Amino acid sequence: MDITVTDFIEFINSVKELYSSLGIIAAIGIPYAETIVPIAPLFLMLAFNVLSYGIVLGFLFTYIGTCMATITIFLVLRKISSKVPLEERKMSEKVRGYLYWIENTNPGLHIIAMMIPLSPAYLINYSMGLSNVSFSRYLFVTLISRFIMLILCLPFVMTILSLYESGQLGGVQVLWLLIFGTIVIFGIVIGQKLKTKVSEKKVAI
Secondary structure (H helix, E strand, O other): OOOOHHHHHHHHHHHHHHHHHHOHHHHHHHHHHHHHOOOOOHHHHHHHHHHHHHHHHHHHHHHHHHHHHHHHHHHHHHHHHHOOOHHHOOOOHHHHHHHHHHHOOOHHHHHHHHHOOOOOHHHHHHHHHHOOOOHHHHHHHHHHHHHHHHHHHHHHHHHHHHHHHHOOOOHHHHHHHHHHHHHHHHHHHHHHHHHHHHHOOOOOO
């Protein structure tokens, strides 16, 4: 089935109506839920929030939602892990590798890894909750990386916004898509390099 620009705009209008009816609950709650269970890309949530509330409030609501979710995951896993001795924890080899990498690398690398769209940020986030990383260090990494990551998603948001306002796909939208595509490709490359580096850490935890 062919999807036209008109169909796309109608879909956006229906989403905007949903956001308007639910208000701030949807604006913060949907990015929160997406971060905990990453089914859809967060940049879509950002795009819908910006379309519904403008760039400043849309960005802020998305940022609050995703930060609250990552902090929730960290606190829950830290609470659970504190009750289970390290040697008795059942973790996959991938999580063990991330644990070792997190506890033996500079926080600056954690920020870089978590700020790239489509990077394995959820694995890093879960691993931090199981690691010995302090909450203050985790909070620092999370608040900065989430902010930069959403900034990097703005080209996609601007594409959706300009397409919605103009009603047609033109040079401006293509330019924004090229910028965002470059960021995504860069993120995939970084993510693969990170996975390779982590997989080399064969540590018995």
